[in-house]
Amino acid sequence: MGESFGDSKYILVLKDHASHYCELVVADTADSSVTVEALLAWHARFGVPPTWISDQGSHFKNEVVAELSRRLRTQQEFTPAYCPWINGSVERVNRDILQVIRTMILEYKINHTDWPYLMPMVQASVNHTAEPSLGNKAPVELFTGLPCLTPLREFYLPDAGELKEDKRLKQRLLNKKRERGENVINFTEGDYVLRSRVDEKSGNKLLVTWVGSYRVLRADAHSFLIQHLITGAELDVHASRLKFYADASLDVTEELREHISSQGIVLAIEKLKEHRWSDQIRDYEVLVQWKGLEAIEDSYEPLTSLARDVPVLVTKYVATADQGLQEHW
Template sequence: MIGHLLYLYYKQFESHICPSLSSKAPVELFCGLPLLSPLDFCMDPKQRNILELPELSQNIESWLAATKFSIRAMHKHIISARAQQIERSQRRPYQITHAETHSFVVLHLVSGEETDVHASRLKFYADSSLQIAEEIRERVSVQGQILAVEEFLDCRWNAQKKGNDNLDSWKGLEPIDDSRESVKSLTQDIPTLMRRR
């Protein structure tokens, strides 16, 4: 309750018209924003007449115009930078051609070569032409990395674990990302693939 009252007090203070600021509110002068209230008049309690506020002094009016121009100039730079970023991201020479369970197939637009790429290796962008589908939401909602085994490269005995370890190549990842996994855990995770081996 107190938080709501403080917020209302703050909003009332920032939109309060001050005579010392040539009848401007602090939110107008310091932020360059219009008043929250659409009313440009006040009530005279003695005469019960609606009076218009007096005209502003010339120096505050010019200062306010300069502030608004500065804010517009700042936003113009950001908008143009965002447009350039979207243009740069659309010029990349790769296009996703097929989505598999744990990776994507991308086509290099110059050479025509197709490559498997894991989802963690892709840089995504979204502009107004991206159609958000349920499949995209589903892929984004998965928090952990799910890897698919592309090939079993090597098998060796691990004396500490007292079991065999496989050197696995992961689909969509580079050879430097190959890792050793215990045969026992692989049999539990991917029994069909282990039986085919």
């Protein structure tokens, strides 16, 4: 999952294949002890599943978990190596978890390192959301056999069925155009688009995949010139990296600007200024001057994170630093 303000770095996902009910266990390490404790906690509340299915990671395939399986009289099965699609049910919920976390980080305007505190709400969201594959039932309803209450139960949308059918029809037409190889670009100059972040090596899976919106300034033969609404930066981007957001009549409100500002824009480092020891993270923090920002916006960042993102710059800084930092490095 990436770094947090504490020691937590991983999420262990336990999922019931029949009902799609899942539990999310935040962990500091990915080892057999975490797996065993999670399985025993599940067993204490719901009983032991007859079969465990997992990949062949060392935290699943080991003597400790095998001994627990033997004592609980369960069958342990493993999916083939390098074949994650075979365990597609868990892979799908992993994508859902990331999407919910990204949305909540934007909505609550919190730092991405606070993700462990969101996990109870993420688990509730995943388990209480009705799925078409389950007959429009929520996983928790099928798993417990109890009715699932929702905050939306008081809302009545008389045209909801027509809107869903219209959306399905538009998606089918779009898919047919793609199959025929037709041009599916549905925006032009003056419109607003979202840009894929796939080309940025940010290394943070909790950042949203589509950022923006951007305003389309010019349409070229094979790309579009777009402008960021906050920074004013202009980018030349291929059409495959863009997605329609709104037409030219969009009212760019302060709320929209605030939403764009909280998407985690990847900044460039001007220089590393000084460092200090942090007892909270048990690591050095380096004061970073960001390119294009004011001095008051300088911030302390963990040395480990900076070393992963800009190793050459960090190595040069450490070489000129005091002996304590050099010994730690």
